Amino acid sequence: MKKLSLFVYSGLGIFTICFLFLCCKPIEKTKLSTVEKKEQLISDKLKWSERMALSIMKRHVNAWQIDDHAKPKWDYKIGMILTAYEKLYAQTKDPKYFAYIKDYADKLIDSTGSFQNFNPKDYNIDFINAGKILFGLYDKTKEEKYLKALQTLRNQFVDYPRTTSGGFWHKSIYPNQMWLDGLYMGQPFYARYTTAFENGEKLDDVAHQFELLRHHAYDKSTGLFFHAWDESKMMPWANKETGTAPHIWLRALGWYGMALVDVLDYFPKEHPKQKELVAYLNELANGVSKYQDASGLWYQVPNLPNREGNYLEASGSSMLVYAIAKGVNKGYLPKAMNKVALKGFDGLTSKLIKVDSNGEIHITQVCGSAGLGGNPYRDGSFEYYMSEKIKVDNSHGLGAFLLAAIELDK
Known part of the structure; x- marks a missing residue:
């Protein structure tokens, strides 16, 4: 009988231990899930720049995946975003931001410094823009492949097709055309390279591109x-008399403004073209401030705010905020102009930024893309600019918002 009792008690003991073990496991798992969930929250105590940067990284583990790309591509928009990450890294010293940049470059550039899917005879000025991240990568790592890649991009300008007046074509498929977009794509890189490696000997050529437009x-x-x-x-x-496109497009103004403030980083005050570029920036800032909506934002076609279908657009608004804020910070623009930048940024955060319950942020009302000519043909009409898709978290908006937030230190 004692043996039986002992057996029963032993069985009960084993059963109890097993029961407790099994019961405890899901409780432990639940606790872990809660911890993991907390770790995924993006704090609203962070600055807008880090909130956006962390949101992008949460959605896209690899930078090449931004815009839901199916495979890696050397992309001007991702280049703009990663120039913002460079600024964040300089500000925060957080290595994850540097790693995000480096991983992108290493995915697209091999050990010899050659780019994936690059044909120099395409003469596409968009391809140059992401090259700006290579300066910092080379400075920090001294890896020869980054220098080789920089030299490859610099060599594009040697025989790049030009208008008869000396302006770089936007692309070989757009002969004799200069777009405001192209100034941002090529000139900050060109200015930085010639300053870093050529004693600034090509700065006059850089300035000439702005003079022409x-x-x-x-x-x-x-x-x-x-x-x-x-x-x-x-x-x-x-236009048969002037050659200009039929309309003013907000993001083109943004590209122009960003190009100006970024190339000015490499023009010494004593350079004969520096004052001219500063004057262009003041002219732009004064011009766009007259068309700023009461919300602080600007319209897709900014000079026709009341025309049916027009809308307040995020990427161009962010670009103008960045250009004006940086212009003030650098002393190119009067301090009073900072009110325009602050009003614009407040408009972005109050009207166009959406926040998820986990703290992840999104930018809305971004024009997906716009251009001229091509196939299917884009005629530059008001109706055309309204017909392009309006997107959430499109890379044009992400990069421009990041730059604006960093510059205003918001």
Whole structure:
């Protein structure tokens, strides 16, 4: 009987231990899930720049996946985003931001410094922009492949096709055309390279690109700039007398403004073209401030705010905020102009930024893409600019918002 009792008690003991073990496991798992969930929260105590940077990294573990790319691509928009991550890394010293940049470059550039899927004869000025991240990578690591890649991009300008007046074509498929977009894509890289490796000998050439578009694309009646200029005046979208595109596009103004403040980083005050570029920046800031909506934002076609279908657009608004804020911080623009930048940023965060319950943030009302010519043909009409898809978290908006937030230190 004692043996039986002992057996029963032993069985009960084993049963109890097993029961407790099994019961405890899901409780432990639940606790772990809660901890993991907390770790995924993005704090609203962080600055807007880090909140956005962490949100992007949460959605896209690898930078090449931004915009839901199916495979890695050397991309001008991702390049803009990663230049913002460079600034964040300089500010915070957080190694994850540097790693995010480096991983992208290493995915697209092999050990010899060659780019994936690059044909130099494509002459696509968009391809240059992401090259700006290579300066910092080379400075920090001294890896020869980054220098080789920088040299490859610099060599594009040696025989890059130009208008007869000396302006870089936007792409080989857009002959004789200069777009405001192209100034941002090529000139900050060109200016930095020639300053770092050539004693600035090509800075006059950099300035000349701005001079041409200031002369040909500026609209005196609005104080703004048309999207593009066709020197040949042969494109169906081009004005037959001036060669300009038919409309002013907000993001093109943003590209122009960002290009100006970024190339000025490499123009010494004593350079004969420096004051000219500063004057262009003041002209732009004064022009766009007249078209700033009460919300602080700007319209997709900024000089036609009341036309049906027009909307407040996030990427161009962010770009102008960045350009004006940096212009003030660098002393190129009067301090009073900072009110325009602050009003614009407040408009972005109150009207166009959405926050999830986990703290992840999104930017809305971003024009997906816009251009001129091509196939299918884009005629530059007001209706065309309204027809392009309006997206959430499109990379144009992500990068520009990051830059604006960092510059304002918000």
